[in-house]
Amino acid sequence: MKKGNVAVLLSGRGSNFAAIVRASRRPGANFSVRLAISDRGDAAGLKKAARLGIPARHVDPGRFPGKAAYEEHLCGLMAAAGIDLVCLAGYMRLVGPVLLGRFPGRILNIHPALLPSFPGLDAQEQALRHGVKVSGCTVHFVDAGTDTGPIVAQQAVAVRPGDDVGSLSRRILRQEHRIFPRAIALFFAGRLQVSGRTVMIRGK
Ligand code: GRF
Numbered sequence: 001m002k003k004g005n006v007a008v009l010l011s012g013r014g015s016n017f018a019a020i021v022r023a024s025r026r027p028g029a030n031f032s033v034r035l036a037i038s039d040r041g042d043a044a045g046l047k048k049a050a051r052l053g054i055p056a057r058h059v060d061p062g063r064f065p066g067k068a069a070y071e072e073h074l075c076g077l078m079a080a081a082g083i084d085l086v087c088l089a090g091y092m093r094l095v096g097p098v099l100l101g102r103f104p105g106r107i108l109n110i111h112p113a114l115l116p117s118f119p120g121l122d123a124q125e126q127a128l129r130h131g132v133k134v135s136g137c138t139v140h141f142v143d144a145g146t147d148t149g150p151i152v153a154q155q156a157v158a159v160r161p162g163d164d165v166g167s168l169s170r171r172i173l174r175q176e177h178r179i180f181p182r183a184i185a186l187f188f189a190g191r192l193q194v195s196g197r198t199v200m201i202r203g204k
Pocket of ligand 1: 017089112
């Protein structure tokens with residue numbers, strides 16, 4: 001079986017990245033992680049990549065005249081690695097037209113809330129402040145908006161009395177680590193069919 005090639009873009013801790021790599025190494029996995037890119041030199045995810053034996057690059061956006069040039073550079077690195085799918089895992093930047101144009105329908109993001117509720121930053125805190133009883137996480141295709149693209153997978157997580165941002169985030173994160181690799185596997189199995197805003201998961 002020819003495996004799909006994944007690049008992970010991150011800005012921080014990299015626990016989703018590590019979960020994706022672990023899943024890619026399970027027997028029968030249909031994808032492999034070929035590249036990790038961080039826009040921050042101090043991202044713990046870069047160290048995780050070294051430990052996991054995944055080629056990793058720090059690309060400082062500040063070195064480029066603008067977002068387009070920065071993303072052209074990312075696209076060059078990904079083309080050289082033969083990347084089929086880009087996964088945003090805690091990547092703290094809006095994707096611009098260059099990257100979107102080079103990977104149409106081939107960029108996934110993970111968000112720590114049940115979209116369309118609580119997009120953007122500090123989603124778990126937004127959810128707690130709002131007083132919701134259920135939150136969770138979402139994997140979605142990336143479009144030009146902030147957390148607005150077609151939804152691939154969601155997992156609900158109950159908010160418990162006494163939860164704070166830390167405790168709720170930890171429980172949501174455990175589910176992120178499950179649904180992101182699963183969504184990637186569905187993508188490479190050719191089982192995701194996008195029609196407008198709706199992503200249908202074709203049965204086996
Ligand atoms: C996750 O909660 C993810 O949903 C959000 O940023 C966080 C990244 O965590 N987009 P990690 O770097 O994968 O550990």
